[in-house]
Amino acid sequence: MPELAEVEFFRRVWEPAEGLKVICASANLEKRIFRKVKSKSFPKCLVGTHLRNSFRKGKQLCFVFDESHWLGLHMGMTGKLRYSHDTKEEFKYNYLTVFLENDHRLIFQDPRLFGKVLYEHSKEVPTWWAEMPLELTDASYKFTQMNNFLEKRSRSPIKSVLLMQEGFPGIGNWMADEILWRSRIAPFVKVSNIALSKRKDLYHATKEVCMDALEVIADGWKRPPDTWLFNHRWSDGGNCPKTKKPLIREKINGRTACWSPAWQTYH
DNA sequence: CTATTTGTTTATCC
DNA sequence: AGGATAAACAAATA
CATH class of the missing domain: 1.10.8.50 (Helicase, Ruva Protein; domain 3)
Incomplete structure (x- = not known):
């Protein structure tokens, strides 16, 4: 499902959470979408940070927590982002959930598991984000x-x-x-x-x-x-x-x- | 049972 | 070396 415009739609699903503090975070790390995540402390390392920024390049998303926690997301074929207030609302295939101070949850679900999660803790922009090609919508794309x-x-x-x-x-x-x-x-x-x-x-x-x-x-x-x-x-x-x-x-x-x-x- | 799916990633061949 | 292609990945739906 997710191409450029759908991915941008999903960035905007999480965007309202900018400025909010992370209370708790959980992930099903055995799922293949996490195969590139090396950090042993993920996703608990996000607890206490605030979501600061969200970016999209092509089909890639990047969410930045406290200017140093870089969360890269790719939706694959069936990935979806949700911003849920209803704590009783249960979704199947929720493989990453971030609980916020306003009782909302950031959710990444992906039944088919073709998506991909990246994570890096660094003051510098990670290579995987810096090296994306120029956007087709950019005025300098000639x-x-x-x-x-x-x-x-x-x-x-x-x-x-x-x-x-x-x-x-x-x-x-x-x-x-x-x-x-x-x-x-x-x-x-x-x-x-x-x-x-x-x-x-x-x-x-x-x-x-x-x-x-x-x-x-x-x-x-x-x-x-x-x-x-x-x-x-x-x-x-x-x-x-x-x-x-x-x-x-x-x-x-x-x-x-x-x-x-x-x-x-x-x- | 079969075929299909809005996406990469890897292996193999050229 | 690097381009072209098929298969693999995984699970729902028809």
Whole structure:
């Protein structure tokens, strides 16, 4: 589920807790989402600290407690963050719970366990946070940067390249399909076969889908308009909002791609 | 029983 | 060396 905009939505779920003190913390450390956590004192080391800041880069989240406790979270395929006041409310698959002074709980749940927790106690910014690539929504992310990445991946289908986080941080399966639909490029097209002018369409569609997704989903998880591919792509039987003809669903390198054959004619 | 899933990570081949 | 691809990870849902 969580791509750039959904992850930003979850950052905002925990954001209201900024300034609050941690009373208690518990984690199911045997679960594989904690496989990168080395500290023996996690998560008790958070007790007594205050949540100070929350950040997102691509699909990665970082919560900072007292300017020195860095908690990195990745939602994987099924991760969710909750901010719960009801102490009787029990959720399955709560693997990290932080109890706050206002009787609210910060909860990370992840049934499928493809998520990842990172933790570092340091005054310095951890490497895993400092080394994230530039955001696609940043004004300094230019066409040449995107094109340089495409040049290195020229033998792959464009759909697969859009899913590579080092080049397209935050893009996931539905956003990649939306970008290709808006720029009218079929997902199986090899990057080397995409002309310069078409790459510019791709660049603008990438920026646009990121901005639109953040506006609609990060802010209240509203239902996207039917003019997007989004509402039509999830199962067999959907029709293209442009051509009104059936969409095609097919695996490309193991991931389902959905596209409109008459609309995405570029190949 | 089977097939499917909005994501990485690792192994292997080229 | 580094790019491309398949399999692995784990568990729910249809």
